[in-house]
Amino acid sequence: MPSTYDKDKPWDTEDIDKWTVKPFKREDNVAGHFTDESSFSCLFPKYREQYLKGAWPIVKSACSKHGIEAFLDLIEGSMTVKTTRKTYDPAAILNARDLIKLLARSVPAPQALKIFEDEVACDVIKIRSLVGNKERFVKRRQRLLGPNGSTLKALELLTECYILVQGNTVCTMGGYKGLKSLRRIVEDTMANIHPIYALKELMIRKELANNPELKDESWDRFLPNFKKRSLAKRRVPHKVTDKTKKVYTPFPPPQAKSKVDLQIESGEFFLSKQAKERRTREDRDEKMKEKMEAKKHERLEAYVAPVEESEKKKKKRKRESGESKGEEKKKSKQEDGEGKEKKKKKRKSDVADEDD
Incomplete structure (x- = not known):
């Protein structure tokens, strides 16, 4: 038998929008009120008590429009919603359940009441x-x-x-x-x-x-493709385990010593309360002294005298300085001799002029 699912229906016309959600009104409920009563309750934290106490009249009036009755129990710390004979929308109790859940999770009442919208x-x-x-x-x-x-x-x-x-x-x-x-x-x-x-x-x-041009096309070429970075190329792992073959022993490894066992071995377990306090005080004082000494050394490093030169280096420097001084003296002597000779020549020329 050929399939008939794709045949045109007489009631399926083009002017009908299949995706619009029509609101459920009181006239749509032909059967009348519900046979059974449904209720939901939700606990709320202590810090929400004052806010819920002030906002509850608004919540109660919004629920009553949909035929839902709401109760606030401050002693037990709970909110309860239930259907009444005036409830006409079956989904209203589910929306009311979500409402009290949102109010308990610190959602403001004006925002939480929007849950009743379709x-x-x-x-x-x-x-x-x-x-x-x-x-x-x-x-x-x-x-x-x-x-x-x-x-x-x-x-x-x-x-x-x-x-x-x-x-x-x-x-x-x-x-x-x-x-x-x-x-x-x-x-x-x-x-x-x-x-x-x-x-x-x-x-x-x-x-x-x-x-509108890209409405019927695939968007994969426009969307970014973020590649996942793996750590497969890392040569050395963070935790290097010892893979050497060990001698097989049927016995399990020795149990790790507890804190009490270590105290018994050191003798600290048998000390009195005062002795323990004294011991901890002494340890603390020792640590403080070590820290103080370390800080003192750091401060004194700025005042450490420079390292003196060895005697050999001193003698070398003196020799070098002595040679330079001797050269300077020779130069000065030569300059003095040249000056004296010039003076003598001048005197001789003056005497010869007088004789003439």
């Missing part, structure tokens, strides 16, 4: 379990925020979603497409991939989406 969804991403080390986790979470929150702001603008990084979670609100890309970016950041690469890709995609 085109807005939320996603709470748990990031603490993605990184084992606490210091590394804090660094990567800060990388997601960026300097003065610039990276977070750029992500909000490009994905058109609201993002809040609070504690061990990241709360996001917006369209489904933006939430999907945000979850990928957050998980990649926690896996040590910088968010700047994702930002560059999002910017290019946004530019290409505005171009």
Whole structure:
């Protein structure tokens, strides 16, 4: 039998937009109220108590518009939402559940109430379990925020979603497409991939989406291809293990001595409390003395006298200086003799003139 799935339907006309999400109104619920009551509750931290107490009237009135009843228990520290006989939208209780979850995660009430809109969804991403080390986790979470929150702001603008990084979670609100890309970016950041690469890709995609000519073409040639750098070319590994063959022994290695065992061996374990304190004090004083002496030596280095020359070098210098002095004396003597001879010649010429 030939397939008939691609035949034209009489009700499928061109003026119908299949992608528009129509709002669910009270008139659409023909069956009436629900047979069973559904409820959700969520705990909130102590520091959110004052804020929720002030913002609860707004939350309660917004829930009542959709036929949802909301309760705030300050003694137990919990929020509860449940359906009533006035509830007409089956998805309203799920939106109310997401609302109390967002309020508990420090999302402001005006922003959290947007969850009741049809085109807005939320996603709470748990990031603490993605990184084992606490210091590394804090660094990567800060990388997601960026300097003065610039990276977070750029992500909000490009994905058109609201993002809040609070504690061990990241709360996001917006369209489904933006939430999907945000979850990928957050998980990649926690896996040590910088968010700047994702930002560059999002910017290019946004530019290409505005171009109607490239709507039906592949965007692979425009998107950047960041090559992953591997450490395969490193010649010497960081941890060099000893691969020499050792003699096989069926016995396990000796157990490492504990702190108490080492204290028993040194005799420190049997000392009294006062003796231990005295010993620690003495050790501290010795370390202080060593540091003080080292600093004293550093200060005195500036006042150390220059190294004197040896006697041989001194004699050499004297000889050199003596030879130079003798040469100077000879030159001066020669100059004096020449001057005397000139004077004698002058006198003789003067005497001869007088005789004439």
